[in-house]
Amino acid sequence: MQPRIFHLHALSALHCGVGQAADVVDLPIARARATHLPIVPGSSLRGVLRAQMEGDPQREPDVPALFGPREIGGAADAFAGALAVGDAHLLLLPVRSLAGIVCYATSPFILRRYRQDLIRAGQAAPPLPNEPREGQARVVPDSVNRQDGVLFLEDLDLPAQEDPALRAWAAWIGQAVHPDDADAQTDLVTRFALLPDNIMHYLAETATEIRTRIAIDPATGTVKRGALWYEENLPAESVLWGVQALSRSNRQGDDRDAGALAACLPDEELLQLGGKAGVGRGLVRLLRREVSA
């Protein structure tokens, strides 16, 4: 199968939920079972991408080959879609910073997995940077978040060491997320930080966006009894990555190979992903352009 890396860039808070939970947060976001890091399930992205293409008369004829038949009457009608979409994993978490407003945080574990996937997709990724020391952070030399040698993230103060080697990764991700916007790339690079895994784990649990919602009773104009709930979101500007793979078409009479089918998929697309679209959640850019080394 032909692999390709995709990135998701959240333009608004993103809520890909798991249904309800009996916890403090009523509507938590989906997380990986093993790492508990936020994910966007591949099935969510695949469904939204399909719906988007079905709504476009020019692209609609390609939908069955990519995604499979919408309805299956029997075994004779069935065939597998050529597109397999993996889960999207958190790459950069925007975290509130005392200096520079926001910091784009990642960790060695995340970069290592990201790099493995890049290599699987045939891309020449930069070498892994040195890991930060326990309780410390590494930032690019001209970081706007570093103040007096310290990074203040949420309620954490982390001594921050400058590391020129981080610039290659920050520039790589900047190019993937903002391919045609040099200012946005610079903005991302100067706010890039590498945190120890345990601190990243803590922030991915506690620094997501929790929004409190209520429902108003139209008759009284006041809060409905019991209608108070909490929703968790990935904050706007979060960046995720995932792997997709294409095979040749499995549809009878359609001989297109993976390369031909790849041309049917957009390099960049604005999607509405996850729940709570009516209140502005889930505006996401899907980016599939390869980064030149």
Added chain:
Amino acid sequence: MRQSAVPQSGGAGAAADVVGAARPSRTLSLTPLAPIIVRSGRPFDGWTGVDPARFPPPSTLAGCLRTAWARAQGVGFPLAPDAESAAASAARLTGLALAGPLLLRGSTVLLPKPADALYFGHGRQARCVRAEPRPFDTGCGADLPEGLLPVQLSRPVEGKPGPGPSWWAWQDWLDFRRGEEGEVTHAELQQRGWSPPAGDRRTHVAIDRDRQAAVEGRLFQTEGLEFASDPSDAAAGTFGDEPLRLLARCAEPLGAALVTLGGERRLAAMTPEPESAWPQPPDGWFEDIVRAGGLSLTLVTPAVFAAGYLPGWLDADRAPPDSVFDATSPPRPRLHLRAATVDRWQPHSGWDLARQQPRPTRKLVPAGATYWFALAGDAEPEALRGLWLASVCDDEQDRRDGFGLALPAPWTPVADSN
């Protein structure tokens, strides 16, 4: 003596670094990129409940690798539209022999817990106790088939069965089979082994494209098995960095590729490994078997036998079948079954791609089942070599699919009575 029979190969990271350039190999690892969904095919409803997340059976892996091989060759897949060509393609695909899956953590092979190892107690009191074939005490008996010995605990144990790892590190498995009682503690087995975590359950809805709302009645859940780092590491605030991989062997060499594995077209990264990554027998292993006059065969993948838990070849010439991987297998040894320990059967089905219909449900003998044999007549060590990780299933297609891989180990037969 603790001697590793598995040479060091690259860890997960090292394997990934060379994924594009690695030469095709018959030994392969698969790194699942998401929780893998495998069901048994057993019907379920509100009363019987669904199956829990399941370790991929050999047939799932066989389907995955045969598809990868067919795609790499550019022939025979998807199956041709006319029946004759489709049948020829299907025959070519199903003729490709596979073995596995085993597990890899870094460069360490993991094997299913032998059924003759039992856990008792909890916490610090937890221990692993061996069960072994022993004659009945005087005045005792059971309705076992004629000639079979009961499998009894090797020492008296008080207390109730407890939890423990369901996969063991290769070296621990070897030590257990060597009979080094007390060498491996429960804590060590736990630390070096693996227990599948609770399933990754996801709730899905279907969206009506006109209304952009959930379709009534289209709410469903899937449960996948997580192969990434140990969740206990995540609880401690770190993520771990050694994802588990599936280890397999294929009759034809395959290169690095992304493949789909199990349901929902979840992705896995296939990486060629050195041939030596496949477990090799320790020095003098088969000589030890001949000296002992008997052997145990422990299943490391589930098996299908014509006679339930018993291999059908025991009723024929009592010689295990030839290896599907080695056309020059030496003459097979003849074996006399003395005892067996087998856990509860597992239901198994699947989708027949060639016939476009579900396969009939069958009962699998679970991995870990152990059979003890006395060598019937003289046997040469070379004759036993063909049993190493060979399939002992009765049906040739089951052997090609990788069911019933068994590991022989020395065992000294015991007398029928005290």
